[in-house]
Amino acid sequence: MLDKIKQFASEFFVTGDPLILGAQVSIGLTMVAIVFVLTYFKKWGWLWREWLTSVDHKRIGIMYIICAILMLFRGGVDALLMRLQLAVPNAEFLHAEHYNQIFTTHGVIMILFMAMPLMFGLFNIVVPLQIGARDVAYPFLNSLSFWMFFWGAMLFNVSFIIGGSPDAGWLAYPPLSGLQFSPGVGQNFYIWGIQISGIGSLATGINFIVTILKMRAPGMKLMKMPMFTWSVFSSCVIIIFAFPILTVTLALLFLDRFVGAHFFTLDGGGNPMMYINLIWMWGHPEVYIVVLPAFGIFSEIVATFSKKKLFGYKSMVFAMFSISVMSFFTWAHHFFTMGSGADVNAFFALTTMAIAIPTGVKIFNWLFTMYRGRLSFPTPMLWTIAFIPCFVVGGMTGVLLSVAPADFQFHNSYFLIAHFHQVLIGGVAFGYFAGLYYWWPKMFGFQLNEHLGKWAFWLWNIGFYVCFMPQYILGLMGMTRRMYTYDFDMGWGPLNMVSTIGGFLMGIGFIFQVWQIAYSIKQNRRDTTGDPWDGRTLEWSIPSPAPVYNFAVVPQAGKLDDWWETKQQRANGNNPSDTVKPKYEPIHMPKNSGIPFIMSAFWFFAGFGFVWDWMWLTIPALVGVAICMLVRSFTYDTDYYIPVDEIERTERTLREAKV
Ligand code: HEA
Ligand code: HEM
Numbered sequence: 001m002l003d004k005i006k007q008f009a010s011e012f013f014v015t016g017d018p019l020i021l022g023a024q025v026s027i028g029l030t031m032v033a034i035v036f037v038l039t040y041f042k043k044w045g046w047l048w049r050e051w052l053t054s055v056d057h058k059r060i061g062i063m064y065i066i067c068a069i070l071m072l073f074r075g076g077v078d079a080l081l082m083r084l085q086l087a088v089p090n091a092e093f094l095h096a097e098h099y100n101q102i103f104t105t106h107g108v109i110m111i112l113f114m115a116m117p118l119m120f121g122l123f124n125i126v127v128p129l130q131i132g133a134r135d136v137a138y139p140f141l142n143s144l145s146f147w148m149f150f151w152g153a154m155l156f157n158v159s160f161i162i163g164g165s166p167d168a169g170w171l172a173y174p175p176l177s178g179l180q181f182s183p184g185v186g187q188n189f190y191i192w193g194i195q196i197s198g199i200g201s202l203a204t205g206i207n208f209i210v211t212i213l214k215m216r217a218p219g220m221k222l223m224k225m226p227m228f229t230w231s232v233f234s235s236c237v238i239i240i241f242a243f244p245i246l247t248v249t250l251a252l253l254f255l256d257r258f259v260g261a262h263f264f265t266l267d268g269g270g271n272p273m274m275y276i277n278l279i280w281m282w283g284h285p286e287v288y289i290v291v292l293p294a295f296g297i298f299s300e301i302v303a304t305f306s307k308k309k310l311f312g313y314k315s316m317v318f319a320m321f322s323i324s325v326m327s328f329f330t331w332a333h334h335f336f337t338m339g340s341g342a343d344v345n346a347f348f349a350l351t352t353m354a355i356a357i358p359t360g361v362k363i364f365n366w367l368f369t370m371y372r373g374r375l376s377f378p379t380p381m382l383w384t385i386a387f388i389p390c391f392v393v394g395g396m397t398g399v400l401l402s403v404a405p406a407d408f409q410f411h412n413s414y415f416l417i418a419h420f421h422q423v424l425i426g427g428v429a430f431g432y433f434a435g436l437y438y439w440w441p442k443m444f445g446f447q448l449n450e451h452l453g454k455w456a457f458w459l460w461n462i463g464f465y466v467c468f469m470p471q472y473i474l475g476l477m478g479m480t481r482r483m484y485t486y487d488f489d490m491g492w493g494p495l496n497m498v499s500t501i502g503g504f505l506m507g508i509g510f511i512f513q514v515w516q517i518a519y520s521i522k523q524n525r526r527d528t529t530g531d532p533w534d535g536r537t538l539e540w541s542i543p544s545p546a547p548v549y550n551f552a553v554v555p556q557a558g559k560l561d562d563w564w565e566t567k568q569q570r571a572n573g574n575n576p577s578d579t580v581k582p583k584y585e586p587i588h589m590p591k592n593s594g595i596p597f598i599m600s601a602f603w604f605f606a607g608f609g610f611v612w613d614w615m616w617l618t619i620p621a622l623v624g625v626a627i628c629m630l631v632r633s634f635t636y637d638t639d640y641y642i643p644v645d646e647i648e649r650t651e652r653t654l655r656e657a658k659v
């Protein structure tokens, strides 16, 4: 009996590696510290009422962003561990198996649990404010989406301590990810962590499409929408078509592992190539899901800090939607070497190359917006300007990869690694950083310290090139991806050392960002204007941070860059709305609810049960999910009205704070 328990404990808890042990101890201590602080300051009730049950899009957005920053930290530590291992030939810092786990968790976390939530955080905070709405179309669903993401990410992360991390790469190709070659539970954590959070992502996609179509302020025609909102719309269109593919693919993989189905095994009539097609039918659109909103952010920032209308508005919208559609027709460029045949490869090579056209249109639009603008260079603009050359080079190397015959050489080499980090860091990460810096005062009501921000900016930028440029050369020298070490004779040592130094510069850049946030909280430079950047769109017309109901009176927005136009009219002394005293009406708002949190937690336990094949846990947890749904169906008291005197009071305090 004792032996059995011992054996179970050794399978259940990940042990043995001092590195992992150290991390486990620090995670444990952090948890204890958090519980202690919350209890000591009696903050549990506050946490539950104000945050965990909140359906306010602004708060949900902030929670997404906090999670994303934590995940950026974990993904970043993973990255630096790998870079340490690769810095010198024949290093013995990480074992092969440990290295496999680290690149797998790094890839999954960076894309699904860092980029996606950072993106959703910005969607949540900005879109309703930009279109003059009081919340998203389905606030309850919005909260459910967040908690499904959160608990899914938790389930994935818990594999680090319990059971062992997945190690079959970020897209888990079978047969490696099948039961035969990955008998442990790590791959189950992968499937269920992504599955649960993926449902949240799909729901967010639907929610924002409806929000953008149905909740715009009166007068705001589609072609008068701010460009960020357009980018969110185009990204969500991809989400609603791509995420169901992911869900189905992972469900099939799960059936293969769980009940011995043979969808992706060669024996029994299946075929692993089917998985590879399916996962890329999601995986390729996924990279455009994350990059399109970054394009939207750059568009807003370029216009604001050039003090000009965005150049080529219509062509921008058209380019974005062409990318949305085309992103579904290029997936096979990820496996030119699989043997689909020359015709298939040629087709996919051409469709891939074609995406360079709309992307190029956008690049030139940004450049023309800056041309003859009155430029200023605060941090959001710095990230935007740094993005352009970085993304152009990263995109161009993508076009090189899309040349199918050449890809037989580049495929799975460090050339590929350099390409995708260049578009993911130079495009996605820089874009979201720019967005965070830009909208930070709107989110929190105070401004970030620019001086520290510039340090972070330069460290990230220089670090990026130092880290990834050598990798193009390493790729051409024959270094393949996912290798945990290499021999001295290969001659890859010096360039790898340079690359590692660059990685650490970015790490220091991240530390500067955290310092910047902490310092700015202490410094507390309030944004009393609500419009610190002299912005153009509606979110800058209300105080920072926005009151719960966003707009005391629903704005009229007939023009592109409506807020800018209003300010121009005001400067000329002829804005009619200024002379009219605003007439408030009671505001209809959604009520907070604990169901999304609880229901998603039940999903977590159901997933955990599936991971270990513990039906005694899964079945009650699924019953819990069903009960939550029932309770919600019979809850009629889901909304309330904010009375006029309360609105008046809030607006008065906000106005007084302004002076
Ligand atoms: C945000 C993420 C992102 C973005 C935007 C892109 C954009 C592009 N990607 Fe990339 N890609 C990835 C993320 C991304 N990719 C990832 C993660 C992988 C690997 C995954 C893995 O295997 O694990 C990958 C892999 C990958 C491959 C597979 C290679 C292989 O496995 O062997 C290919 C091949 O065609 C490719 C091509 C392209 C192309 C053509 C673009 C184009 O969209 C680029 C278009 C942009 C430009 C070209 C620059 C600007 C344009 C101009 C200035 C106009 C003038 C230019 C011309 C006319 C050329 N990518
Ligand atoms: C600090 C910057 C970063 C560094 C130093 C870094 C480093 C690395 C390294 C060393 C690998 C493994 C290469 C291999 O052995 O094959 C890797 C893989 C990967 N990285 Fe990063 N990375 C960084 C940031 C990011 C970001 C921001 C993203 C996404 C938004 C990302 C996405 C990925 C993906 C998808 C993989 C592939 C994983 C796999 O092969 O399964 N990385 N990265």
Ligand SMILES: [Cu+2]
Pocket: 283, 284, 287, 330, 331, 333, 334
């Ligand atoms: Cu692709």
